[in-house]
Amino acid sequence: MKLDDFESVFRSAVKTQFHHEAPIIESALLVTDVDEAETQVMLDQVRVFLSKTHNNTEIEWSTMNSGDFKEVAEVLDRVRRNPPSIVVCYRHILGQGSKLPYSLGSTVDTLTQATDVPVLLLPRPDNKKLCLPSSTEQVMVVTDHLTGDDRLVNWAAHLCTLEGTLYLTHVEDETALTHYIDILSKIPGVDHDIIETKLPEKLLQIPLDYIQSTAEVLANDGDREKVEPVVVLGDPVTYYKKLVVEKDVDLLVMNTKDAGQSAMHALAYALAVEIRDRPLLLL
Numbered sequence: 339m340k341l342d343d344f345e346s347v348f349r350s351a352v353k354t355q356f357h358h359e360a361p362i363i364e365s366a367l368l369v370t371d372v373d374e375a376e377t378q379v380m381l382d383q384v385r386v387f388l389s390k391t392h393n394n395t396e397i398e399w400s401t402m403n404s405g406d407f408k409e410v411a412e413v414l415d416r417v418r419r420n421p422p423s424i425v426v427c428y429r430h431i432l433g434q435g436s437k438l439p440y441s442l443g444s445t446v447d448t449l450t451q452a453t454d455v456p457v458l459l460l461p462r463p464d465n466k467k468l469c470l471p472s473s474t475e476q477v478m479v480v481t482d483h484l485t486g487d488d489r490l491v492n493w494a495a496h497l498c499t500l501e502g503t504l505y506l507t508h509v510e511d512e513t514a515l516t517h518y519i520d521i522l523s524k525i526p527g528v529d530h531d532i533i534e535t536k537l538p539e540k541l542l543q544i545p546l547d548y549i550q551s552t553a554e555v556l557a558n559d560g561d562r563e564k565v566e567p568v569v570v571l572g573d574p575v576t577y578y579k580k581l582v583v584e585k586d587v588d589l590l591v592m593n594t595k596d597a598g599q600s601a602m603h604a605l606a607y608a609l610a611v612e613i614r615d616r617p618l619l620l621l
Contacts, residue, residue, distance in 0.1 A: 354486045354544075356552040358559050360496045362423065365398045369413055369427040369445070372466050377403040380468050384426055384460070387470045387617070390499040392561070397423075408432075410445045417453050425449055428460040428468075429614070440611045450594045450620050456493065457594075457620040459610065470617065471588040475502040477563075478585065480592040482574055482605050484508040485548040487593070493621060494591040495556060498563045505585060506552060507568040508545035509577050515541065538571060545569050575608050582613055591619040 368384060370377045381401060388397075400422070407413055410432060417425060430443035442450075442459070449457050461469055477498040479490055484506060491506065498504045515538060522537075523530040546569050553565035570577065582590065590613065592606045610618055 353547045353551065356491060356548060356555050357488050358495075358555050359488070359492055360392060361493055362395065363393050363397055363496075364395055365400070365422040366424045366426055367400050367402065367417065367422040369402045369425060369431055371404050371431050372463075374401075374403050374405065376466050377401050380463070383468045383470055384458075387473065388497070390473045390475075390502075392496045392498070392500065410448050413445055414448055414452055417449065417455055421453070421455055424456045424458055425453075426458040426460065428462050430462060439614065442607075442610055446620075459618045459620055461615050461617065469615075473499050473502075474589045475499045476505070476585055476588045477502060478505040478582065478587045478590050479507055480578055480590050480605075480609060481507070482509060482511065484545045484569075490591060490593055490621060491552055493619060494589075495552075495561060495563065497589060497591070497619065501562045501564075503564045503566055503585075504556075505566050505568055505581075505587070506545075506549045507578075507581070508542075508570075509574040510538070510541050510569075510571050511574055512571040513573065515571065542569050542571070574605055575612065578609055579612055582616060587616060589617050589619060591621065594620045 368377065368381050370380055372380070378401075381399060385397075385399070402413060402416060407416075413431070427446065427449070429441075429446055430438065431445035432443070446457065446459060449455070463469075474497050477494050479494045481487060481490060484490075485508075494506075495504055519530075519534055519537060522528050522533050546567055549565065549567040549569070556563070556565060568581065581587075590609070592609065594606045594610075606620065610620070
């Protein structure tokens, strides 16, 4: 065996392991653009929606309604002064949601990018009433790079009901992969047939190994949710839109921070504006 081959075998055997560290949700802030009475009705609905999660501590809830602020800066100031464990709101707070369905609004954009506090984004109320699932029984992690993203998985597992289903997904962009295979095939000495078969296989096996590690760790720690892997090649946005409907997902969990820029992560933003009828946890 050549030295390079030996190194490849050794590196292939090294697998990224999941580390379980459940988030602690001690406080939550619900932000609305309706009056105090209507906000209280929404709060009751949100508490029911989150009532069957793994959270073992009593959540201290606070609210901001239409009488508490007039500008996005006031919401941001409140979150920065006394950061809650999580912010709950819907798109187009202080905005024209019905007229601008394919955006999130300045309040959500600001909260997701200017703070590190997770945002639970709810579907826009219909006639001032929230339309929420009864629980978080079906939770899906949405990402184009699952392996090693322990924070994403930990939040999803924590918010899944005790015996629900946790979908850990990884959609490898098939168009991008085809592009790189084409480039590699033009390098002298590179076996095109091996690249064409082994590269996709390895790209899918790595997240599958991580998901197996996650399932084992959660089971050993006494978590009872079912972990279901979804690892495929395809167009991420198209596939996720289809998968959310097929699995009847109650909550999607995704990263919104994109290193090196202020704008929301491209995949997260594309899905957030497309999937408007499901709660999304934006980390």
